[in-house]
Amino acid sequence: MKSMDRDLRVGWFTFFLGLAVCWLSFTLPMRGEFIESPGIFPGLMGLLLILFAVILIVKSVVKGGRVRVVQWGRSVKPFLASPDHRPVILGILLPAVYIFAAIPVIGFYPATALFLTVMFYSFVQRWRRWFLFLPMAVALTGLLYLIFNILFQLQIR
Amino acid sequence: MDWLNMLAGLGKAFVDLSTPYGYWLITIGCAVGILGGALPGVSTTMTVALLAVFTFTMDPLWSIILLSAVQLGGTYGGSISATVLNIPGTPASAPTAIEGYQLTKKGEAEVALGINVFTSFMGNNIGLVILLLTMPLFVKLSMMFGPWEMFWFGIFGTFIAANLSEGDTLMGMISATAGLIISCIGIDPIDGSPRFAYGSAYLMAGIPLIPAMIGLYGFTEVFEGLTDIKVSSFPLRKTSLVSAAKMWWKHRWLSVRTSVLGYIIGVAPGIGANVSCWVGYDHARTMSKEPEKFGHGSIEGLIGSESCNMANVPGAYAPVLSLGVPGDAPTAIMLGILMLHGIRPGPTFLITNPEWLYQIVVALFISGILFVIIGTYAGKGLVRLFVSTPRTAMAAIVAVLCTMGSYAANINLMDVYTAFFFGVLGIIMKGLGIPVSPLVLGLILGADLLDVEFRRALLAGKGSIAPFFTRGVSMALIAFIGLVLFFQYGYPKLKGSQKKDRTVILK
Numbered sequence: 001m002k003s004m005d006r007d008l009r010v011g012w013f014t015f016f017l018g019l020a021v022c023w024l025s026f027t028l029p030m031r032g033e034f035i036e037s038p039g040i041f042p043g044l045m046g047l048l049l050i051l052f053a054v055i056l057i058v059k060s061v062v063k064g065g066r067v068r069v070v071q072w073g074r075s076v077k078p079f080l081a082s083p084d085h086r087p088v089i090l091g092i093l094l095p096a097v098y099i100f101a102a103i104p105v106i107g108f109y110p111a112t113a114l115f116l117t118v119m120f121y122s123f124v125q126r127w128r129r130w131f132l133f134l135p136m137a138v139a140l141t142g143l144l145y146l147i148f149n150i151l152f153q154l155q156i157r
Numbered sequence: 158m159d160w161l162n163m164l165a166g167l168g169k170a171f172v173d174l175s176t177p178y179g180y181w182l183i184t185i186g187c188a189v190g191i192l193g194g195a196l197p198g199v200s201t202t203m204t205v206a207l208l209a210v211f212t213f214t215m216d217p218l219w220s221i222i223l224l225s226a227v228q229l230g231g232t233y234g235g236s237i238s239a240t241v242l243n244i245p246g247t248p249a250s251a252p253t254a255i256e257g258y259q260l261t262k263k264g265e266a267e268v269a270l271g272i273n274v275f276t277s278f279m280g281n282n283i284g285l286v287i288l289l290l291t292m293p294l295f296v297k298l299s300m301m302f303g304p305w306e307m308f309w310f311g312i313f314g315t316f317i318a319a320n321l322s323e324g325d326t327l328m329g330m331i332s333a334t335a336g337l338i339i340s341c342i343g344i345d346p347i348d349g350s351p352r353f354a355y356g357s358a359y360l361m362a363g364i365p366l367i368p369a370m371i372g373l374y375g376f377t378e379v380f381e382g383l384t385d386i387k388v389s390s391f392p393l394r395k396t397s398l399v400s401a402a403k404m405w406w407k408h409r410w411l412s413v414r415t416s417v418l419g420y421i422i423g424v425a426p427g428i429g430a431n432v433s434c435w436v437g438y439d440h441a442r443t444m445s446k447e448p449e450k451f452g453h454g455s456i457e458g459l460i461g462s463e464s465c466n467m468a469n470v471p472g473a474y475a476p477v478l479s480l481g482v483p484g485d486a487p488t489a490i491m492l493g494i495l496m497l498h499g500i501r502p503g504p505t506f507l508i509t510n511p512e513w514l515y516q517i518v519v520a521l522f523i524s525g526i527l528f529v530i531i532g533t534y535a536g537k538g539l540v541r542l543f544v545s546t547p548r549t550a551m552a553a554i555v556a557v558l559c560t561m562g563s564y565a566a567n568i569n570l571m572d573v574y575t576a577f578f579f580g581v582l583g584i585i586m587k588g589l590g591i592p593v594s595p596l597v598l599g600l601i602l603g604a605d606l607l608d609v610e611f612r613r614a615l616l617a618g619k620g621s622i623a624p625f626f627t628r629g630v631s632m633a634l635i636a637f638i639g640l641v642l643f644f645q646y647g648y649p650k651l652k653g654s655q656k657k658d659r660t661v662i663l664k
Contacts (some may be wrong), residue, residue: 002591006590007587007590010331014331019479021338024353028350028352035612035615035616035620036348036612036616038347038348038352039352039613040612040615041341041608041611042341042352042608045334045337045338045341046338048330048334048530049335052327052330052334053331055327056328056331062535067211088431089378091379091381092581095376095379095380095560095577096557096577098560099555099573100574100577100579103560103570107220112557112561115553115556115557116554116557119553119556120550123549123550123553124314124547124549124553126547127547127550128178129514130383138511139660140557143559144557147192147196148196148561151192152193152196152565154565154568155568156496156561
């Protein structure tokens, strides 16, 4: 992706974000005068965002930037399918499963032991033996429990 | 306060503190502080608050000595995880994460930690000397700050944010402004009405800073670390404290300048180390002869940020001891402890109890020596352990630490989701060439400083913006900001050195 195309996309996104912030800020309920309004500061920031966006858009267009929506849309599928990008997707997906599924269901420490076991087994070649990755994962989880729950007395469950 | 009285007071404080109980207390405080600071999610404030529970039955002066050691240890401890794991243990160690982690990647983790420990020690000492010499003057000055001046401080911070951009100030401004807007989510601090919360109880409390920072720095690193499986582990070049001291000596004037800056910011109530570290970092970058090294592991960046950060700690004691106004959150807890013991510091407090100032100064000095010892050996051990661990295993452990750290801050699972969201946001921002650090500074400066002070100023001025420009202190601050901007942008052009890239490549 050319940098000016990328900047142009950022510019347009920022522009619409600024518009949305302005609209949301200036429609916040006011109890007193305008200067007391809770939306005055974020609203001004929204205006500032629009200003920066316009400058970015103009700069990108002058440099030859264009919004190539179709081309961009077409590049998503090859990105997801490419074996080179698989670690990127897994790198986000596995922590997401740990955070959004495992912790709420089985609790912090069992989920952590499980997550570390899976991660060590999947990603660390030289630890791929059960007598290495399993005790390592359990010991680390125990250490975290000792520090956070016992020493700092935090109620992590 | 004449010189002889001061020296006599310091000598007596040394003698009074030099008991096994005194050293034991300071050692425990310092060690727990370093551990708390180094653990993501356990802030210095939280560590001070946790140990405060044990001080209820103690002598009030000893309890403040213990808590001051915790505060100092915690402020330093944040830089350990920032350097080794790229997770700022405290918000004030975010610039250290930028430079320190780059050095770790190059195999210079020990160098970075050595610099951190020695610079922190010297920053603390310089701050203590200034505290002793100038306390009455700075307290008077800080009381002249109204909302108008605090607003200008915020604006100054925003300019710094913009300057921390990836080759493009405009991208930095966009990122900082987005941070300022995100910080406005939650209950409006002036009139108490919800903003952008849409009925969510979680959003009403505002976006928590620690999980957001853990996400932007820590999770982003995890996502990258897990994908970078070609690198098995980082190299390691060993170093000693003496070579770190030599490096510090090479940049001693930078350390002195940023320490003075840090102290001044520490004196002003409500600004604190979270902002001062960036001021120090930016000053180092602006004055550097090698600005291209910033963002790639700059020693000057580390020295600037750590000196400013540490000198901030003594600065925060000036208003609390002489006016009863806490300079930051840990000193606010200490004030609470004092009030629990029936002691209320005020203008006459140090006149009737001068030993308090000397005891605290000496305790902070001893804490400094102790964190050099503990920090050096514990830090080296941690570094060797971390760098010998395979990179992907480290990323998995960091993912767990990020999760626990963001959870531990408020014991709320939503904070973990927030950290994850900011981690994904961070990786998208990196992909789009938008720097992350200005967003962090925007979050710090937003609702709590810029928004509140801007509206307070408008209300106090009955809607008029004139006092922003006509008050004496405001005018002085505007001149100061103008001067900084001139040295940042105008002066290099006048010198004809505009070809030199003075921008920071921040990941």
